[in-house]
Amino acid sequence: MTPDMTWWVRLADSVRAAGRGEAPLDEPVRMVRDGLGFDCATLVGPQRATFGEAQPVLVNLDYPGDAIRFISTTYAVECPAHRYITEHRVAGRFIDLPYDFRSSRTYREALKPNGFHEGLTLPLGVLRHGTPRPGFLALSSTHDRPLRDESLLGLTMLASEIASLTDPRASFPPSPADLVVWVGRGRLDVRVGDLAKGPFTARDVARIGDLHQRTGAALGFRHRDGSRGWWRVTTAPAGDGVLIRVQQAEWDDHLTSRELDVVGLLSRGWTNDEIAAALGISVRTSRTHVESALMKLGVPNRTALAREALLRDLDSLDAIRCVAEASRSSLPA
DSSP states (O other): OOOOHHHHHHHHHHHHHHHTTSSOTHHHHHHHHHHTTOSEEEEEOOOSSSSOSOOOEEEEESOOHHHHHHIIIIIHHHOHHHHHHHHHTSOEEGGGSSSOGGGSHHIIIIIGGGTOOEEEEEEOSOOOTTSOOOOEEEEEESSOOOOOHHHHHHHHHTHHHHHTTTOGGGGSOOOOOSEEEEEETTEEEEEESOGGGSSOOHHHHHHHHHHHHHHTSOOEEEEEOTTSOEEEEEEEEETTEEEEEEEEOOOOSOOOHHHHHHHHHHTTTOOHHHHHHHHTOOHHHHHHHHHHHHHHHTOSSHHHHHHHHHHHTOOBHHHHHHHHHHHHHHSOO
16 A cells, blocks of 8 residues: 555644644544554553563554564564664565564564564664664554555654654644753762752752663652652763753642652553552552542543553653663562
């Protein structure tokens, strides 16, 4: 199936509208699936940190449960085909791989049992050693016709815009920061603002920089100070250091600080028992916080809550610390 130029323009408009929050996230994904002649489609978000294996499923259009679990875990982590496609940074079909994909574990255990005979993966980022895995768009069909070259090129050209669906922050220019600090080589350099007027001490800022380095990922989380004011914090690599950006933020979801901690851990796949142990609370309290967050955010279940957390940066410094500590304790002595 080869859509005309008008269809590609409409698809680009749909992707941008969803990236701005003006249309449902599944709208452009559905358009790709139907317009390019596939039966199933899924949009998988980037790994939040280097600790867990599963990547968040943001949209699933008709993949059976066993297949979608395999795609977001085993395929994303272990499959040589997925690694090859991601490293080459282009949309990949079965015929684009340097070996017979139908002999792979992914095809034998996840695709063939569900009647799929052809497919495609569109990587939405660059795979680098020691960094979280990027998101991707996966499509499968029950027919055996590979996507035509013209459509493959069109989809590849839209990859950067589709990637914005997995990280809405990339779609908006940042508003002015109240505080920007560079941390590296054992020193701290305030680039914007006054550290004394921000929510963190110099020691706190150094710890945030250390967490960025240990996770190997850009961080994004919310923080409430002692005066009950909310702040949004993001980090980014900058040379041989880390740039930490802090700005005041309105908080309209009414989540408490502890609920934010719980949501941050839940979004990484932690169970109520694991959350309770990490935060030093009872399992019953952990469950209560989850139920409260579900109600406040208006989502029906834990999966939807995890997706909402990823899309809206609902994370906390304490949640990130817990994950880092759990990762360190799991390393061999």
